[in-house]
Amino acid sequence: MKIAILGTGCAKCKQTVEVVRQAVLQAGVDATIDKVEDIQEIMKFKVMRTPAVAIDDMVKISGRVPSVEEVKSLLVQA
Amino acid sequence: MAATIQSGAKETVRSFGTGLLALGIWWLVYQGLDPFAKWVTFSLLTLPPGSHLASAVEFFVFDAPKVLMLLVLVVFAVGVVRSFFTPERARRILAGKRESAGNVLAALLGIVTPFCSCSAVPLFIGFVTSGVPLGVTFSFLISAPMVNEIALVLLYGLFGWKIAAIYAGTGLWIAMVSGWVIGRLGMEKHVEDWVYATPSGGEVGGENRDVSWRDRVRYGLDAVRDIVGKVWPYVLAGIAVGAAIHGYVPENFMAGIMGAGAWWSVPLAVAIGIPMYSNAAGIIPVVQALLGKGAALGTVLAFMMSVIGLSLPEMIILRKVLKVRLIAAFAGVVGAGILIVGYLFNALL
Numbered sequence: 001m002k003i004a005i006l007g008t009g010c011a012k013c014k015q016t017v018e019v020v021r022q023a024v025l026q027a028g029v030d031a032t033i034d035k036v037e038d039i040q041e042i043m044k045f046k047v048m049r050t051p052a053v054a055i056d057d058m059v060k061i062s063g064r065v066p067s068v069e070e071v072k073s074l075l076v077q078a
Numbered sequence: 079m080a081a082t083i084q085s086g087a088k089e090t091v092r093s094f095g096t097g098l099l100a101l102g103i104w105w106l107v108y109q110g111l112d113p114f115a116k117w118v119t120f121s122l123l124t125l126p127p128g129s130h131l132a133s134a135v136e137f138f139v140f141d142a143p144k145v146l147m148l149l150v151l152v153v154f155a156v157g158v159v160r161s162f163f164t165p166e167r168a169r170r171i172l173a174g175k176r177e178s179a180g181n182v183l184a185a186l187l188g189i190v191t192p193f194c195s196c197s198a199v200p201l202f203i204g205f206v207t208s209g210v211p212l213g214v215t216f217s218f219l220i221s222a223p224m225v226n227e228i229a230l231v232l233l234y235g236l237f238g239w240k241i242a243a244i245y246a247g248t249g250l251w252i253a254m255v256s257g258w259v260i261g262r263l264g265m266e267k268h269v270e271d272w273v274y275a276t277p278s279g280g281e282v283g284g285e286n287r288d289v290s291w292r293d294r295v296r297y298g299l300d301a302v303r304d305i306v307g308k309v310w311p312y313v314l315a316g317i318a319v320g321a322a323i324h325g326y327v328p329e330n331f332m333a334g335i336m337g338a339g340a341w342w343s344v345p346l347a348v349a350i351g352i353p354m355y356s357n358a359a360g361i362i363p364v365v366q367a368l369l370g371k372g373a374a375l376g377t378v379l380a381f382m383m384s385v386i387g388l389s390l391p392e393m394i395i396l397r398k399v400l401k402v403r404l405i406a407a408f409a410g411v412v413g414a415g416i417l418i419v420g421y422l423f424n425a426l427l
Contacts, residue, residue, distance in 0.1 A: 010196035039199055043276045048165045048204035049197045
């Protein structure tokens, strides 16, 4: 599984990275976490709000820091 | 199915009741602030009435909780309202709109759409690549930070509704007119080239989920935790400075420097205001004290708008997508709008 965290490096983006790390750890899934900080790369996902989280190139969360529980349930679904 | 709807309704009624109760308690505490401040100043600390210190202490003990309470209430309410609006929805509404009507609509949407300056770039690209005219996009980008709930609450709390309304009205006017002017200038070629080459956002890449009332309330509470949690030190610091000025600076001290008579005070206020990036929370209590000591309303409005609405950090962020000339045009046009508002109110009042 491929998780991308989109954000240009603001405080909320860093929080999101932490949350996703925790969630991956707790869910025990095999996933790579990729931080996408380049704006042109971010725009390929067509998001308008950062931070955003994409799982296997599908944007699941945008414009807010998710909770660990929420990311865990997304990981299980994917 | 029917059972879930009924339990859903029950829950709505219950949370509505809780909300009403919370509002009632809020109101009672709010009413008690004035006597409480007097009690602390004169009975608890036994400061002599009429002294500088008493005046400063009373100001602080009354204003600090008052402003924080107003902030909590309004940030919550705005958080709930904003759960109905997303940048994606604003874009759908604005795409392909004619310029003038589009500018008006964009400025209005800027108030209610959740916006954080760290998202300014993706929002800008998302707008212009899906057919929102450049000037209309600017109307949105100008109004979103300038006419915000924190500024309006503080203005209402410290100056009353008239000044809050003047600020909101003139802020919207600047956003509409500046966006329209930028559209007329035909600056499209001063957007970085790769922006228009970005595949247009026909399909919304964002979350599409059903939002329940419970989610909206949570959204409001998150907003309170997030915003009030971040701004309260600024509010307190601002009110402390305000209290010091209120207690110690002589009446009409500011009239010479920031009064209506000094023509250069408005441009000076704007020039000082632009590099200062304080949020509304920090600057307005200071402004209140200035106003109380004889500064002219137009000058103070201009100062406040340039601090909140025209910030250097935001321009640096936008440099990623705009060439220098367009940023200069943006700052120039908005700055001119702020000057007009400043002079207008100095002349009128």
